Amino acid sequence: MSRLTPPRPWSPLSDDAWLALAPYVLPRAPQGRRIADLRHRMNAIFHLASTHGDPWKNLPPQYGRPETVARFFRRLTHNGLWHRLLAVLAQSALNHPLRGIEHLICRATRRAARIGGMPLLLLIRKLGLRSALNGPPWLLPDPLLSEMLARAPHPPLVATRAGLATLRRHLKTLKALTRTALGRRHIPRSVRLAWP
DSSP states (O other): EEEEEEEOOOOOOOOOHHHHGGGGGGOBOOOOOOOOHHHHHHHHHHHHHHHHSSSSSSSOOOGGOHHHHHHHHOOOOHTTTHHHHHHHHHSOOOOOOOOOOOHHHHHHHHHHHHHHHHHHHHHHHHHGGGGSSSGGGGOOHHHHHHHHHHHHHOOOOOHHHHHHHHHHHHHHHHHHHHHHHHHOOOOHHHHHHHHH
């Protein structure tokens, strides 16, 4: 069942939320050294994710260099953090500590959508967490509709006027459905920002 996560104002991670989140976060940099304050970095990511599309350079100075946090965010995304967190959210009970930060996780997943690509979009659609989509679902690609179109039967070619008219209507419908399945190439920023 598809659902929207109710928005919550940003606040730093509570101890319970951090204890639930910490096992999923990468504790080391690619060079092998430990990251000094993971909780602080995750607070930085969630703080910026809770704003509507602000660039990394607008990160408040208390979180450190924006480039460092952005690089850490990309590493987490490539490592599949958001995929794992969404899967856990879909299976967790309502009183699970991660449910308290579900809105922040969904907002961060929106930021990760371009990096995560189609696998992340498929997972979001499969789990029904519409809040994690980076735009209205009807403007985003729909891989399931694409598969249905590929399996759709085609009308037989008939060399009569009625047969050609039927074929034209069928092709026009397929064209419209294909356009819907592919989604919009560009979603206007105003639409993305208005999406809850």
